[in-house]
Amino acid sequence: xxxxxxxxxxxxxxxERYAEIGVDTEEALKKLQDMKISVHCxxxxxxKGFLNxxxxxxxxxxxxxxxxxxxxxxxxxxxxxxxAYSLIPGKHKLNLHAIYLDTDEKVDLNEIEPKHFTAWVDxxxxxxxxxxxxxTFFSHPMYKDGFTLASPDKExxxxxxxxxxxxxxxxxxxxxxxxxxxxxxxxIPDGFKDNPVDxxxxxxxxxxxxxxxxxxxxNEDFTQEAVESKLFGIGAEAYxxxxxxxxxxxxxxxNKLVCLDAGHFHPTEVISNKLSALSLFSKGILxxxxxxxxxxxxxxxxxxxxxxxIAREIVRNNLLExxxxxxxxxxxxxxxxxxxxxxxxxxxxxxLRALLEPTAFLKQxxxxxxxxxxxxxxxxxxxxxxxxxxxxxxVKNNVPVGFDWFKEVQHxxxxxxxxxx
Ligand SMILES: C[C@H](O)[C@H](O)[C@@H](O)C(=O)CO
Ligand SMILES: [Mn+2]
Numbered sequence: 001x002x003x004x005x006x007x008x009x010x011x012x013x014x015x016e017r018y019a020e021i022g023v024d025t026e027e028a029l030k031k032l033q034d035m036k037i038s039v040h041c042x043x044x045x046x047x048k049g050f051l052n053x054x055x056x057x058x059x060x061x062x063x064x065x066x067x068x069x070x071x072x073x074x075x076x077x078x079x080x081x082x083x084a085y086s087l088i089p090g091k092h093k094l095n096l097h098a099i100y101l102d103t104d105e106k107v108d109l110n111e112i113e114p115k116h117f118t119a120w121v122d123x124x125x126x127x128x129x130x131x132x133x134x135x136t137f138f139s140h141p142m143y144k145d146g147f148t149l150a151s152p153d154k155e156x157x158x159x160x161x162x163x164x165x166x167x168x169x170x171x172x173x174x175x176x177x178x179x180x181x182x183x184x185x186x187x188i189p190d191g192f193k194d195n196p197v198d199x200x201x202x203x204x205x206x207x208x209x210x211x212x213x214x215x216x217x218x219n220e221d222f223t224q225e226a227v228e229s230k231l232f233g234i235g236a237e238a239y240x241x242x243x244x245x246x247x248x249x250x251x252x253x254x255n256k257l258v259c260l261d262a263g264h265f266h267p268t269e270v271i272s273n274k275l276s277a278l279s280l281f282s283k284g285i286l287x288x289x290x291x292x293x294x295x296x297x298x299x300x301x302x303x304x305x306x307x308x309x310i311a312r313e314i315v316r317n318n319l320l321e322x323x324x325x326x327x328x329x330x331x332x333x334x335x336x337x338x339x340x341x342x343x344x345x346x347x348x349x350x351x352l353r354a355l356l357e358p359t360a361f362l363k364q365x366x367x368x369x370x371x372x373x374x375x376x377x378x379x380x381x382x383x384x385x386x387x388x389x390x391x392x393x394x395v396k397n398n399v400p401v402g403f404d405w406f407k408e409v410q411h412x413x414x415x416x417x418x419x420x421x
Contacts, residue, residue, distance in 0.1 A: 002391070002401035011392035014385040021358050021377070025389050028355035031320070032393060037347055038093040038132045038183070038326035041100055043339050044080050045071045046332040049099025051109070052139065059138025059189035060146075060233020061298070065332030069417025074102040076420065078123050083412050084340040085127065087405040089348065089397035093130035093180070095326050096120060098167055099139065109140060110162040114173035121177045130180035132326065133223075135167040137188045149209040150190040150202040150241040157209050164213035168223065175222030183286055183324050185259055186210070187228040191236025202241045207250060214254060226286035226324070227251050228259035231266060233296070248278075257284045261328055262306065263292035272309035276317050285319070288328035289347055298329045301343040307350045315354035316363075335417070338409045345405075352393065353386050 015025045045053075046063035053072070057063060071077035081094065101112055102119040124131050137148045137160060144151060148160040164186065171184035188206065196202075214225065229247040230240050244265070251258035258278055260271040271287070278285060289310065291299040301307055314323050325347065331339050358377070365373040394401045400408060 002395075002404055004395055007388070007391045007395050007401060010385070010388040014388035014392075017385060018356060018389075021381075022361055023356055023358050025356065028352065029389070029393055029396070031355055032348065032352050033090055033397075035090070035320065035325070035348070035351055036092050036130060037088075037090075037344050038095040038130075038324065039081070039084070039088075039340060039344055040095045040327050040329075041077060041081070042097055043327075043330050043343075044077045044336050047097075047139075047330055049097060049136070049139070050074060050101060051099040051136075055139055057139055058143050060191070060236050061138070061189075061296075062234060063298075063330045063332045065334070067332055067334055067336065069413060069420050070332070070336060072420065074100070074119060079416070080337055081340075082127065083409070083416075084337045084344075085129070087337075087341045087399055087408060088344045089394050089399045091128050092344070093132055094120075094124060095132040095134065095185075097134045098136040098163070098170070109136060109142075110159050110166065112163075112166050112170065114170050117170055117173070121174065124174075124178055129178075130182070131174040131178055132183045132185070132324075133167060133171040133174060134185045134187065135164050137163070137186075137190075143189070146192065146235055147190045147202075149188050150206040152201075152205070157205065161209050161212050164210075165216075168213070168216070168218060168225070171223035172218050175219075181221060182223045183226055183257065183326070184223055185226040185228055185286055185326070186213075187230070187259070187261075188242050189230070189233055189236065189240075190242065191233060191240035192238050193235050195238045199239060203246055206241050206246070210250065211254075214256075224257055224284070226257035226259040228261055228264070228286070228288065230261065230264040230296070248282075251283075252281050255283050257286045257324065258282045259286040259288060261288035261296075262290045262310070263288075263296035263298060263328075267292070267294060270306050270309065272306060272313050275310070275313040275319060275323075279317065279319050279322065284322040284324065286324045286326060288326055289343070290328045298331070300329050300331050300334070300339045301327065301346050303346050303349060307346060308353060311347075311350035311354040312357070315351065315357070316359050335409055335413055337412065337417075338406065341405055341409065349386075349390055352390055356384065356386055356389065357381060 101116040103116040142159045171182040174182035227247045229244040
């Protein structure tokens with residue numbers, strides 16, 4: 001068990017060290033406290049959901065592994081999420097997919113209503129969480145030949161248009177009830193395995209279907225939509241209708257948030273490098289913080305270069321107000337609660353590291369052409385005691401420090417997860 005007095009003493013030393021280079025650690029911690037991370041529900045059950053949990057996961061995404069204890073009911077998922085949130089400092093959001101409805105009624109995706117999500121809202125209120133949402137354009141028989149909203153078949157398109165419209169009403173209901181804007185993120189998997197001849201018509205159909213879904217103006221205090229691009233999926237290797245260029249154009253011209261998923265680009269292409277440019281033109285950004293390993297593999301987020309670069313871009317360019325930070329990974333080979341905790345805490349840690357830079361000073365030196373100072377500072381900063389500031393943040397938020405969170409997960413696994421049928 002970490003020694004709290006020692007943590008406070010270490011923090012005081014770290015605070016002085018940062019003050020010497022003009023960084024106010026208290027100010028950084030205040031900012032970090034207000035940063036909400038949208039934790040994705042689908043890590044808890046390998047993207048199965050409760051509409052048709054025994055059906056196939058389609059849409060070109062894949063969860064591999066068979067770690068015991070996956071949540072099988074909404075109650076179990078909430079129980080697991082509560083455990084995870086209790087190990088993560090601060091108050092955050094939960095990101096729900098439409099297939100995670102909680103109802104005894106037999107309803108399809110084109111029939112869902114706010115009433116099918118009241119249990120989530122009641123629980124979120126009780127836990128002090130915000131709620132984000134996503135239509136589910138996959139794992140359903142109307143995902144036909146790899147197509148939904150861009151399908152040449154009008155019946156297929158109509159089904160999904162209705163689904164999209166209904167999710168907007170549900171997100172609006174979340175926003176009204178909870179008092180925080182609910183981000184409703186549209187990711188559409190449609191694409192071709194092999195080279196298409198007509199690359200334009202599917203995009204035209206997708207554009208028109210989205211316009212139909214978004215035709216009704218909703219109060220943006222309650223809900224805002226985001227659109228998520230992708231380079232390719234399994235079975236859609238040659239062509240994805242909703243490419244990056246498609247959604248850059250769509251999002252900016254339709255006043256929607258543009259969602260950047262870290263795994264949705266060419267293997268050496270990074271989203272950190274896109275944020276400042278996009279911020280000049282888009283109304284706002286949604287991030288899907290993920291970790292692609294050779295493909296869009298959705299590994300748990302670790303403290304790697306790209307995670308730190310994303311955090312630095314947000315902080316240095318003052319994009320916090322206009323950036324919504326969501327997570328998107330699903331690893332079924334490890335304890336799922338540990339996955340949430342590791343990914344979320346790492347994202348927060350990366351943000352803290354970025355907040356502990358003397359940004360104004362560094363920008364000034366750069367402007368003066370003093371690149372030597374810039375390099376010396378950014379390199380020396382790597383050895384500054386940010387871990388002591390992080391540990392103090394955990395203590396202040398009453399969550400375990402260091403390995404202590406992991407002991408709790410191990411205990412929970414033994415007592416709860418391994419006893420699930
Ligand atoms: C389950 C999510 O909607 C999904 O991961 C999506 O956001 C995505 O990134 C698909 O590759
Ligand atoms: Mn994503």
